[in-house]
Amino acid sequence: xETDNIASGERFSLEVLGFMQLAxxxxxxxxxxxxxxxxxxxxxxxxxxxxxxxxTNETRNATRHAEMEALDVLLVQWQRTGLTAAEVAEKFSAxxxxxxxxxxxxxxxxxxxxxxxxxxxxxxxxKFGGCGSILSLHSSSSEACISNGNSGSKSFKxxxxxxxxxxxxxxxxxxxxxxxxxxxxxxxx
Amino acid sequence: MSSENDDAWPIVHVPGRxxxxxxxxxxxxxxxxxxxxxxxxxxIIRRLSQIAPLEDLHHVKRVKKNCLEGGKIQLSxxxxxxxxxxxxxxxxxxxxxxxxxxxxxxxxxxxxxxAALSKEEWVEQCKLWPTSYHQPTYNISGITGxxxxxxxxxxxxxxxxxxxxxxxxxxVVNAAAIVDPLSNQVIAKACDEVxxxxxxxxxxxxxxxxxxxxxxxxxxxxxxxxCLQRCSSGGPQQVETSISCLHPRWWVDEQTHRISSFWHPLxxxxxxxxxxxxxxxxxxxxxxxxxxxxxxxECILSPAKSQAKRQKTDGTDVDNDDKNYASHGNGDLSSKxxxxxxxxxxxxxxxxxxxxxALVHQRVRRVFYAFPNPSAGALGSIHRLQGEKSLNxxxxxxxxxxxxxxxxxxxxxxxxx
Ligand SMILES: [Zn+2]
Ligand SMILES: [Zn+2]
Numbered sequence: 001x002e003t004d005n006i007a008s009g010e011r012f013s014l015e016v017l018g019f020m021q022l023a024x025x026x027x028x029x030x031x032x033x034x035x036x037x038x039x040x041x042x043x044x045x046x047x048x049x050x051x052x053x054x055x056t057n058e059t060r061n062a063t064r065h066a067e068m069e070a071l072d073v074l075l076v077q078w079q080r081t082g083l084t085a086a087e088v089a090e091k092f093s094a095x096x097x098x099x100x101x102x103x104x105x106x107x108x109x110x111x112x113x114x115x116x117x118x119x120x121x122x123x124x125x126x127k128f129g130g131c132g133s134i135l136s137l138h139s140s141s142s143e144a145c146i147s148n149g150n151s152g153s154k155s156f157k158x159x160x161x162x163x164x165x166x167x168x169x170x171x172x173x174x175x176x177x178x179x180x181x182x183x184x185x186x187x188x189x
Numbered sequence: 190m191s192s193e194n195d196d197a198w199p200i201v202h203v204p205g206r207x208x209x210x211x212x213x214x215x216x217x218x219x220x221x222x223x224x225x226x227x228x229x230x231x232x233i234i235r236r237l238s239q240i241a242p243l244e245d246l247h248h249v250k251r252v253k254k255n256c257l258e259g260g261k262i263q264l265s266x267x268x269x270x271x272x273x274x275x276x277x278x279x280x281x282x283x284x285x286x287x288x289x290x291x292x293x294x295x296x297x298x299x300x301x302x303x304a305a306l307s308k309e310e311w312v313e314q315c316k317l318w319p320t321s322y323h324q325p326t327y328n329i330s331g332i333t334g335x336x337x338x339x340x341x342x343x344x345x346x347x348x349x350x351x352x353x354x355x356x357x358x359x360x361v362v363n364a365a366a367i368v369d370p371l372s373n374q375v376i377a378k379a380c381d382e383v384x385x386x387x388x389x390x391x392x393x394x395x396x397x398x399x400x401x402x403x404x405x406x407x408x409x410x411x412x413x414x415x416c417l418q419r420c421s422s423g424g425p426q427q428v429e430t431s432i433s434c435l436h437p438r439w440w441v442d443e444q445t446h447r448i449s450s451f452w453h454p455l456x457x458x459x460x461x462x463x464x465x466x467x468x469x470x471x472x473x474x475x476x477x478x479x480x481x482x483x484x485x486x487e488c489i490l491s492p493a494k495s496q497a498k499r500q501k502t503d504g505t506d507v508d509n510d511d512k513n514y515a516s517h518g519n520g521d522l523s524s525k526x527x528x529x530x531x532x533x534x535x536x537x538x539x540x541x542x543x544x545x546x547a548l549v550h551q552r553v554r555r556v557f558y559a560f561p562n563p564s565a566g567a568l569g570s571i572h573r574l575q576g577e578k579s580l581n582x583x584x585x586x587x588x589x590x591x592x593x594x595x596x597x598x599x600x601x602x603x604x605x606x
Contacts (some may be wrong), residue, residue, distance in 0.1 A: 062466035062528055063460060074437070075453055085452065089441040105574070106546035110455050113437040113543060127579050134579050137542065137573065153437055153565070179349035 016120060019043055019098040020162045023122070025098045026053040026066065026169050033058065035156065037170040039148050040066040042100035043137065044091070060116040067099060067107040071114060089115055089162045093154075100167040102160055105130035112153035121160045122167030131158045198344040200557075203586040205576025206304050211313035215302040217246070218271035219318075220280060221253075222293035224264045233266060233291060240283035241269040241563045248304035250319040266357055267318075272298055342373060347589045348388055350535040354458075360384075360431045365462035366535045367553070376469060376532065379461035383440055385454050433457040433504040435562050444482055459536060459544035463551045466529060474526070519582040528552040539566035539588075545574045549582050556586045 012020075017072060019041055026039025031055035039053040043157030056062050076096075080089050092104065092114050097103075099124040103111060108130025119131060132135045138158040209215075224230050234251055245251060255263040255341070256266075268287065274278025277295060278390060300318040305311035311322035335343065346368050354364035364382035369376050423501055431439070433456075440454040535556040540558070545567035546557060556568060567574050570585045577588045 056430075056550075059467055060470045060528065061464055061553070063463055063547045068455070071455065072453075076451070079451055085440055085454075104546065106543050106550060107587070109437075109541065109543035109546065113440075113454055115438070115441070127581055129541075130546075134577060135542075 015046070016098075016162060019048070019096075020120065020122060021098050021102070022048060022051070023098045024163065024166055024170070026051050029165065030066070031170055036056045037174050038099065038101045038167075040097055041069050042070050043096045044094060044099065049095070050077075063106060065104065065107050067097065067103055068096070068110065071110065093117055098162075100163075100170070101125050102129040102131050102133060105135055106127035106128045107135065107152065108135070112137055112156060115154040116156050118157035118159070120162055121158075122162055123164040123171075124160060131160070142146055197341075198347070198592055199590045200340060200343055203573075203575070203588055205573055205583070206303060206306075208306070209571070211307075211310045214310060214314065216299040217302045218244075218275070218297050219243075219249075219300055220268045220271050220277070220284075220295045221265050221298040221318075222254075222268055222288065224291075224293075227262070227264055229291060230264055230266070233287065237266065237268060237284070240287070241281060242262055243267065243270070246270075246300060248320045248322075250321060253319055257498055264505055265298075267298070267300070268293070268295060275518070283554065292310070295530075298314045300596065342370075343557060343587075343589060346533075346535045349375065350537050351371045351559065352381060354537045356380065363372060363432050363434050363458040363536060363538045365458040367462050367466050367529060368533045368535065369531070370533055370554075371531070377462045377466035379458050379465055380457035381431070381458045382452075382461050383433045383454055384431070432538055434459075434536075434538050434544055434566070435564055435566055437541055437543070452509045455543065457541065459534065459545050460547055461541050462534065463529070463547055466532070466551075470528075472524060480530065530554065535589075538562050539568050539570055541565040542567040545572070548584065549574060549580055552582050554585050556584055557589050558586075559589050559591055561588070 022041045023039045024133045026041065027037040028039070030039055031037035033053075035054040035057050037054070040051065041048045050070045050073040052066040052068070052073065054066050055069060057065040058064075059136060073093075075088070078091065083091070093116070095116055096118040097111065097116055097186075098120045102123065102125035104125060105128055108119075121131065124133050126133055128134060132138070136154050137153070140153075140155065164183040202529050222235060222525060230252065237251070243251070244375045249267065252393070253265045255265070257263050269280060269284045275297070279469070287293070298318055301314040301320055304581035305314050305320060305322045308322065311320065314320045350364045350366045353366060354362055355365075357380060364380045365378065366375050367377040368374065371443070437454075438459075440452070529548075531554050534557070536544075536555050536556065536558040538558060538560050540548065541562065542565065545556075558568070561570050563570050565571060569588075574580065575583060
């Protein structure tokens with residue numbers, strides 16, 4: 001594990017811990033539904049505007065991670081209210097994601113395509129992590145080929161180790177019970 | 190490549206790390222020692238493998254055998270990795286004990302850092318210190334070459350994907366086809382749905398089932414390659430930027446969205462194809478536990494998606510095989526597929542990082558692409574996910590090269606000469 005949570009009460013603000021608790025609630029919801037327990041919330045101006053949790057077993061689609069679920073909610077919602085692509089991009093660039101486990105390489109890439117402002121995560125993801133563990137997609141923006149700068153990906157702020165032990169113990173619970181369909185999602189161990 | 194066969198579409202393996210000349214392979218330093226009493230070799234090795242296993246050097250043999258003049262054999266053993274500063278004081282205590290108790294004289298040796306990808310590399314490696322050379326341990330055919338029949342089938346599926354990417358009229362998009370190589374059938378197909386989240390207007394023709402299909406019109410790849418050439422020479426034009434995996438952030442500037450159609454920055458062709466194969470999986474092998482919940486959620490969250498899905502289901506070409514599968518698969522849970530295990534995916538362009546990792550998650554067996562993605566490709570261009578050791582699944586990656594004479598013709602017709 002990259003970071004430990006022993007002094008989390010001191011290291012992280014109450015606000016950050018509060019949002020992570022909501023992400024953990026989502027992870028518990030996943031666990032109750034026999035899914036790998038990873039959950040997230042997206043926050044704009046201090047308000048939770050979307051939540052997501054793993055759905056890989058139910059959908060038999062191993063890409064339906066918590067982050068993708070939450071992003072989909074906002075994309076549909078914002079388009080319904082008539083926002084243009086530029087306006088949606090603007091809104092995402094003011095949003096933070098709180099997720100119980102370090103985003104995998106796929107989700108980290110998706111978050112940089114979306115252009116999220118910041119990611120706060122719980123435990124590290126030693127097998128698939130895209131925010132420092134395996135690749136560092138949060139800090140490697142690429143702007144190749146086109147001069148307007150919107151072709152590649154956008155970097156985002158990233159901070160890990162928030163309530164990591166809670167996130168890990170949920171994952172332990174899950175694997176002790178046995179994974180019913182065996183679709184592993186973000187399994188970090 | 191072969192001049193006698195102008196129709197050849199060479200299929201090239203894209204290895205998990207950049208190829209290097211055999212004599213320029215990366216090495217690491219280890220501490221080794223000669224074993225003066227061969228009888229002790231097994232005891233020493235057993236002890237060392239407990240206290241100093243060579244975690245990342247499984248391809249390196251622990252013992253090196255030298256035949257000296259007169260038929261005498263000299264054995265050397267790797268004790269441990271060399272300490273970072275090169276100072277023998279940094280050797281772990283347990284290993285120091287071994288050195289002491291057998292009175293070994295440690296020296297530094299070089300071994301190759303990565304397992305050999307080819308026989309040529311292996312021969313060079315063994316000049317430093319012996320390694321083992323295995324055909325790839327995962328059961329993926331093709332790395333050592335394809336049979337004539339397999340090649341034909343691969344090329345015809347790639348042509349199918351090229352046709353698919355033309356089905357958006359003037360807009361060039363990436364296209365993906367997921368194939369079950371056992372039945373030789375396309376089980377899911379998709380194009381980018383970044384700017385219009387709906388099914389393509391023009392349907393691709395008959396179901397592609399391998400070698401019997403005659404060579405389709407080549408205008409598709411001509412367009413692709415010429416737009417790729419323009420892109421790499423720096424001329425930004427709408428037609429090139431519309432390929433999602435090449436320019437993942439392009440959605441921000443896209444102006445042509447109509448209010449009526451939904452768009453989605455993450456609906457790259459590979460992601461949509463995975464979604465479609467998962468939907469097929471749920472349809473053919475329904476799981477009562479989730480059925481009601483899934484339907485409800487889909488309607489609440491994304492009416493556009495379920496609408497698109499209905500259209501897809503009404504279409505006839507993708508799921509012709511569904512009935513057969515269903516009758517075989519009914520009530521037989523053992524035949525229920527696990528994600529895309531055993532399936533291949535054909536992509537016109539090398540996937541971006543998001544798509545490449547999605548294909549790892551979905552357990553695809555082989556990835557074939559026609560054109561590299563120099564700005565954002567994750568299977569050879571910018572990253573090589575197929576070589577990331579820590580991932581729990583690895584697919585094999587191949588590039589299918591569009592024949593040079595076709596590309597030359599394309600160039601000529603574009604410049605008008
Ligand atoms: Zn993920
Ligand atoms: Zn992509």
